[in-house]
Amino acid sequence: MRTGILFAATAYTTWGLFPLYFKALQTIPPEQIVLHRIVWSLVFLTIVLIRRRQWAWLGEVARKPKVLVGFAASALLLSVNWLIYIWAVQNGRVVDASLGYFINPLVSVLLGLLLLGERLRPMQWTAIGVAVAGVAWLTWQSGQLPWVALSLAVTFGLYGLLRKTAVLGALEGLALETLLLFPFAMIWLAVLSFEHRTVFFDVSFHLQALLTAAGPITAIPLLLFASGARRIPLSLLGMLQYIVPTLQLLIGVWMYHEPFGEARLTGFALIWSALAVYSLESLWQNWKRKEK
Numbered sequence: 001m002r003t004g005i006l007f008a009a010t011a012y013t014t015w016g017l018f019p020l021y022f023k024a025l026q027t028i029p030p031e032q033i034v035l036h037r038i039v040w041s042l043v044f045l046t047i048v049l050i051r052r053r054q055w056a057w058l059g060e061v062a063r064k065p066k067v068l069v070g071f072a073a074s075a076l077l078l079s080v081n082w083l084i085y086i087w088a089v090q091n092g093r094v095v096d097a098s099l100g101y102f103i104n105p106l107v108s109v110l111l112g113l114l115l116l117g118e119r120l121r122p123m124q125w126t127a128i129g130v131a132v133a134g135v136a137w138l139t140w141q142s143g144q145l146p147w148v149a150l151s152l153a154v155t156f157g158l159y160g161l162l163r164k165t166a167v168l169g170a171l172e173g174l175a176l177e178t179l180l181l182f183p184f185a186m187i188w189l190a191v192l193s194f195e196h197r198t199v200f201f202d203v204s205f206h207l208q209a210l211l212t213a214a215g216p217i218t219a220i221p222l223l224l225f226a227s228g229a230r231r232i233p234l235s236l237l238g239m240l241q242y243i244v245p246t247l248q249l250l251i252g253v254w255m256y257h258e259p260f261g262e263a264r265l266t267g268f269a270l271i272w273s274a275l276a277v278y279s280l281e282s283l284w285q286n287w288k289r290k291e292k
């Protein structure tokens with residue numbers, strides 16, 4: 001249990017500190033960061049798979065077109081999520097990004113209702129209603145929808161929905177997703193290079209090293225998360241996930257001095273209240289199941 005908590009908490013903390021990493025790449029266009037993230041993630045994951053001799057799944061998947069289509073869809077959602085998140089960090093929207101990951105669990109519940117026909121319990125409806133009120137308040141105060149937060153929450157929610165029913169584990173799944181994205185990434189990088197718009201060879205060695213590190217930085221937390229998830233209850237894992245947006249919010253407000261006045265705090269407070277209702281109701285349901 002302690003090892004599982006340590007692995008999961010380390011993964012969530014790493015994800016929560018991602019704004020520091022992408023802010024360090026401020027001078028590199030977000031789309032180029034995503035392209036390098038795809039390429040170097042595949043390189044790193046290939047090395048891991050070679051060392052672990054985990055290749056049997058690739059031949060099986062290649063004979064299943066439906067599985068490939070499903071992972072192509074999840075790969076597209078993942079790349080879009082990456083792009084929006086990196087753009088948000090580089091454009092002073094870290095607080096907005098944190099909001100997206102705060103509301104992500106509730107968006108996932110709503111997607112389960114709309115796409116899987118799942119039935120919601122009364123307290124889950126209450127949590128969603130309070131969260132909607134929070135989003136409505138933020139929209140009214142700013143004069144526009146919090147599109148960064150909603151885009152991140154919906155893309156990651158849909159991604160999680162696809163991966164929930166996927167036949168591959170975390171390591172193999174990410175390897176397949178980056179493998180499917182790799183040809184497009186290389187073609188795009190080649191076009192940028194031909195047009196003299198790629199920046200990789202024009203930046204300092206320090207930035208080149210940071211871009212190359214996108215591979216392990218992407219994969220290692222995922223492997224820690226997968227290992228931790230196998231060792232601890234789902235309810236505890238769900239509580240630990242709030243480490244990510246909490247750290248991002250603190251970084252956005254205290255390190256990058258993004259605005260967080262009373263009006264914005266009120267909207268966040270409504271969403272935190274919704275999460276409290278959702279989390280407590282989930283814990284209550286888990287306790288009742290154990291009692292039986």
